[in-house]
Amino acid sequence: MERRSENGADGYVEDIPYTFGYHPELDPARMQAVLRRAGVEPPEVAAACELGYGQGMSLAIHAVAGGAAWWGTDLIPSHAAHVRALVAGTDARLEAADQTFAVFCARDDLPRFDFIGLHGVWSWVSAANRERILELVARRLRAGGVLYVSYNALPGWAPMLPLREMMVAYAAALPADLPRADRIEAALRDAQMRVLRDPLVLEACPGIEAELRAIRHKGVAYLAHEFFNRDWAPMPPAQVAAAMRSVGLSFAAQADEAELASGARFRREYFVKDGAPPMDEGATATPCRRRDDPLRDVQILNDRLLALASCSPGMAWLADPQTGGGVEVGCSAMLMLAAWRSGAVDAASVARDAEAMLTRLGQHLVHEGRVLVETARVRAQLRIEARELLEVTLPRLRERGVLA
Ligand SMILES: C[S@@+](CC[C@H](N)C(=O)[O-])C[C@H]1O[C@@H](n2cnc3c(N)ncnc32)[C@H](O)[C@@H]1O
Structure with a gap:
């Protein structure tokens, strides 16, 4: 199988790995809930695909905690290696390719997908790559299937x-x-x-x-990745909708109603592929999975996410076996959980180790929307948070099976 090339990065920055974000809009269960609220009957999701998955936090969490089989591709080989390492040894059904869209979208060995998602990709790649993505959607998203796309919108970004x-x-x-x-x-x-x-x-x-x-x-x-690629193409929503219509997609719902209400320049949208699924396509060839030990897999992944949080800034999510998606615990709680996982047992040592991690990562503690700068205040706040973490949050996370 051809690995990555055919016009290479096509103007995309490929020598700096991306950040470690999780995006709940890519969670099939959340997509289904949002569509139902909008009065649209969502598809069952057995086969799903994420394009340009970055460090693969969403892909790993959804493949390990959820029931669907996942495919995905990303240009940067270290991104692919990262997501593969996150899911190694679990039952996740995941093919994380490191192919360009030119190669991946032309493949003839991909299944029909019920859900295709791309977060932070559409506005940042070339027009040719947007065309390739549309071709993949035309050929591989089944009728009734859903596309999730986020993009930078005009006129908000015009200045x-x-x-x-x-x-x-x-x-x-x-x-x-x-x-x-x-x-x-x-x-x-x-x-x-x-x-x-x-x-x-x-x-x-x-x-x-x-x-x-x-x-x-x-x-x-x-x-x-946000500003220094060759291409940066914010678009009016009507232009995105027209591109989607050209491959038989109709707008279904905003994935994030709250953000839209605040006049955001970043849009997250779900589109549904027109037409009723033909009889032989409705029942997808990739059945939803029943695993032997779903908790074990989630806990393996979450231990890896905690280890990663202690050396990578901004991580805030763990996998939740109850929902099949991510659960947001927050950045400082991630660090305190990492400290607890590494052996800190009481609030004082959890707070002390988390403070050391904050310093090492160059991160600040935010409390009630304000950055705490004085060391004494940071310490006192971390103590309070560590106590609450050990007494309330951690028992809840263990009860849900998020952590062992
Ligand atoms: C802004 S990042 C978003 C990453 C991830 N979706 C997230 O939001 O965390 C865009 C991603 O698309 C990938 N990408 C860009 N051009 C690509 C191409 N032609 N083929 C495959 N992946 C590409 C990049 O490597 C990068 O990881």
Whole structure:
């Protein structure tokens, strides 16, 4: 089987691995619940596919905790290696390829999928890759099946378009032997200076300066993938809907109603493939699974997620065997659970070890929406949280089978 090439990364940043996010919209059970609330009868999901799965947190959690068989692909080989390591030794039915969309979408050995999802991909890849994704949906999503897609929307992102072009051009003009992270930092600094010096820009886009300041605090893994690919194509929702209509998909529901209400520039949407499933396709060839020991698999994965949390910033989710999806425990709780898993038994030692991890990761403790800066306050707050974790949260997680 051809591995990855055929036009390679096609303008996508491939030398910096992505962040460790989990995206609940990719959970088939959540998709079904959202569609039902919207008055749409959702499909059963036995075979599912995630395109551009990144570090594979969602893919691993859904393949291990849920009942569907999963396929997926991502360009970056270390992403594929990561998700394979997360599920190793479990019963998960998962094929995590490291093929480009050009190769994966042309494969003729894929099943008919009931659910295809792509989070943070559509606006960040080339037009040719969007076409390939649509071809895959046309050929491989069964009638009645669901597509989940998230994208950057217009007009919300319009002020950022020229600025991003400028930053990409600035970074590209720097010496090629400068590490990408340094080129990104220099481009952001330059953009900030230009904006500050340009009253016309400040007047036309009052929020842009604050936006750039906020962006500069994000890690390079996020920045590289969000803003420094060759392609960045925010679109009006009507344009996305038209692309989906061209392959027989109708809009079904917003995946995140709360975010939409706040006027977000990032949209998450479900589309349903038109037509009733033909008799031979309705019963899918990949039955939902009954496993021998589902709790064991989830707990293997969750122990790995806790180990990962102690060295990777921003992790907040574990797999939940009761729902088949993720359960959000929060970033500081993840670190405290990691400390507990490594042998800390009481609140004082859990808090102390979590504080050391926060420092090592360069993360801040957030309480009631505010970053705590004074060491004494951080310590006191961690103590409170550690006590609650050990007395309330941990017993609940164990009762649900999330942790052994
Ligand atoms: C912004 S990241 C999102 C990752 C993940 N879905 C998430 O939200 O955490 C986009 C992902 O798409 C992958 N990707 C980009 N172009 C691709 C291509 N042509 N073929 C396969 N994967 C690609 C990248 O490697 C990257 O992991």
